[in-house]
Amino acid sequence: MHNFDFVKPASVADAVAALSTEGAQALGGGQTLIATMKQRLADPAVLVSLTGIADLQGVCMGDGGLHVGGATPHAVVAREAGKYYPALAHLAGGIGDPAVRNKGTIGGSLANNDPAACYPSAALASGATIVTNRRKIAADDYFQGMFSTALDEGEIITSVVFPIPEKASYVKFNQPASRFALTGVFVAKYAGGVRVAATGASNNGVFRWKAAEQALSANFAASAIAGLTVDDADMISDLHGTPAYRANLVKVLAGRAVSAAT
Amino acid sequence: MTKVTMTVNGKSVSAETEGRTLLSAFLREGLGLTGTHIGCDTSQCGACVVHVDGKAVKSCSVFAQDVAGASVKTIEGMANADGSLGVIQQAFQDHHGLQCGFCTPGMVMSAAALLAENSKPSEADVRHYLEGNICRCTGYHNIVKAVMAASGQDVSALAAE
Ligand SMILES: Cc1cc2nc3c(=O)[nH]c(=O)nc-3n(C[C@H](O)[C@H](O)[C@H](O)COP(=O)(O)OP(=O)(O)OC[C@H]3O[C@@H](n4cnc5c(N)ncnc54)[C@H](O)[C@@H]3O)c2cc1C
Ligand code: FES
Ligand code: FES
Numbered sequence: 001m002h003n004f005d006f007v008k009p010a011s012v013a014d015a016v017a018a019l020s021t022e023g024a025q026a027l028g029g030g031q032t033l034i035a036t037m038k039q040r041l042a043d044p045a046v047l048v049s050l051t052g053i054a055d056l057q058g059v060c061m062g063d064g065g066l067h068v069g070g071a072t073p074h075a076v077v078a079r080e081a082g083k084y085y086p087a088l089a090h091l092a093g094g095i096g097d098p099a100v101r102n103k104g105t106i107g108g109s110l111a112n113n114d115p116a117a118c119y120p121s122a123a124l125a126s127g128a129t130i131v132t133n134r135r136k137i138a139a140d141d142y143f144q145g146m147f148s149t150a151l152d153e154g155e156i157i158t159s160v161v162f163p164i165p166e167k168a169s170y171v172k173f174n175q176p177a178s179r180f181a182l183t184g185v186f187v188a189k190y191a192g193g194v195r196v197a198a199t200g201a202s203n204n205g206v207f208r209w210k211a212a213e214q215a216l217s218a219n220f221a222a223s224a225i226a227g228l229t230v231d232d233a234d235m236i237s238d239l240h241g242t243p244a245y246r247a248n249l250v251k252v253l254a255g256r257a258v259s260a261a262t
Numbered sequence: 263m264t265k266v267t268m269t270v271n272g273k274s275v276s277a278e279t280e281g282r283t284l285l286s287a288f289l290r291e292g293l294g295l296t297g298t299h300i301g302c303d304t305s306q307c308g309a310c311v312v313h314v315d316g317k318a319v320k321s322c323s324v325f326a327q328d329v330a331g332a333s334v335k336t337i338e339g340m341a342n343a344d345g346s347l348g349v350i351q352q353a354f355q356d357h358h359g360l361q362c363g364f365c366t367p368g369m370v371m372s373a374a375a376l377l378a379e380n381s382k383p384s385e386a387d388v389r390h391y392l393e394g395n396i397c398r399c400t401g402y403h404n405i406v407k408a409v410m411a412a413s414g415q416d417v418s419a420l421a422a423e
Binding site: 001002003004005006008027030031034035037038047049051075096097098099100102103179 | 264280281282284303304305308311317318319320323324325327328330372375376391393394395
């Protein structure tokens with residue numbers, strides 16, 4: 001790993017200022033970025049830790065639903081979000097392992113937008129709002145393909161706002177070696193309709209399965225999607241699964257999520 | 263270089279660090295506490311788990327400067343005051359929860375974090391919590407048994423396999 005200057009500001013304003021210097025990059029929990037730096041795939045001149053900023057920590061109910069601070073670790077969401085949004089707490093509690101959950105943050109996960117990460121599916125299926133130091137971004141506009149998002153250089157995710165659904169569930173098919181999702185599906189039922197988002201499936205990253213949303217909005221039962229198929233044209237192909245396998249998993253997991261939704 | 267001070271196993275310690283100095287290097291190279299092992303250095307194996315302010319973290323994936331001022335506990339802090347093995351360590355010995363011992367420091371630190379959260383875990387709880395700790399020797403059964411025993415539960419019915 002190349003060397004860098006480390007700073008740990010106590011406010012968002014100081015972090016934004018530090019990030020405006022040449023070669024500066026934000027550090028959340030470091031559970032992705034440190035490994036990337038060890039491989040020299042990232043080479044920041046200045047690392048700006050966001051974990052010392054009290055305003056970016058914690059979960060609470062507020063305008064528009066559940067607000068999760070941008071640097072809140074997965075373990076805190078798992079422990080504290082359950083009474084407001086059980087499916088989200090369940091998702092957070094299934095990320096990686098306890099040590100990863102104690103460090104990794106929601107902002108880091110959404111900024112990274114790994115095609116097999118769990119949080120992007122929750123944000124997209126919930127129609128969440130990604131709040132940054134500059135603006136509010138609807139989840140539908142935020143995810144722009146694998147490892148790609150609407151964030152600009154130096155922009156910080158300060159919080160994520162999740163509207164609370166009537167019912168929801170996340171079902172993850174574990175990739176046991178990496179502990180990421182081989183494929184995962186998040187289903188959320190709102191008064192205005194059902195949203196279904198799949199991760200770990202498409203080469204374009206997290207996506208909404210709109211045919212299932214339509215069918216489930218008319219009839220919220222696993223049987224409603226039994227006759228549908230998922231197009232495998234753009235699915236990920238690797239040694240863990242073929243495109244056809246992943247396309248089928250999306251359907252199977254969506255059915256299980258509907259049956260398990262509470 | 264920046265001087266970092268933190269509390270390690272109850273003692274205030276300082277060492278010079280670069281931005282890129284990992285907590286694992288701070289402990290092993292800065293302080294000579296080589297009980298914390300580096301198995302993978304890619305946050306997969308859990309051999310390097312220590313507690314930072316009571317929470318299990320992989321010390322190979324944390325920068326020392328990021329935890330300046332924190333209270334850190336390592337495997338060296340797990341023995342009793344008189345130097346005898348702590349309850350979890352003794353249970354690993356009694357139940358043959360280690361062979362080569364490379365994974366053991368991380369296993370013990372993860373087990374201690376589990377028991378602090380959940381004093382009477384089920385076998386499934388233990389297996390779930392230790393998901394991030396990899397052992398290439400024991401086959402895990404005796405590790406799970408040791409952790410259950412350390413929590414004061416009867417393990418005579420658990421299969422040795
Ligand atoms: C063994 C292991 C298992 C894992 N399993 C899973 C899993 O099952 N599911 C899953 O979803 N993830 C999994 N992860 C990934 C984990 O959730 C990471 O914590 C997460 O992807 C990155 O979050 P971080 O806070 O660690 O970010 P970092 O690694 O610190 O940063 C990642 C990127 O985000 C940027 N960034 C960080 N915070 C912000 C912010 N607030 N605003 C803007 N940009 C920011 C950084 O600059 C960097 O580019 C796993 C990781 C490991 C090591
Ligand atoms: S050495 Fe840190 S997880 Fe393997
Ligand atoms: S005892 Fe050898 S790796 Fe676990």
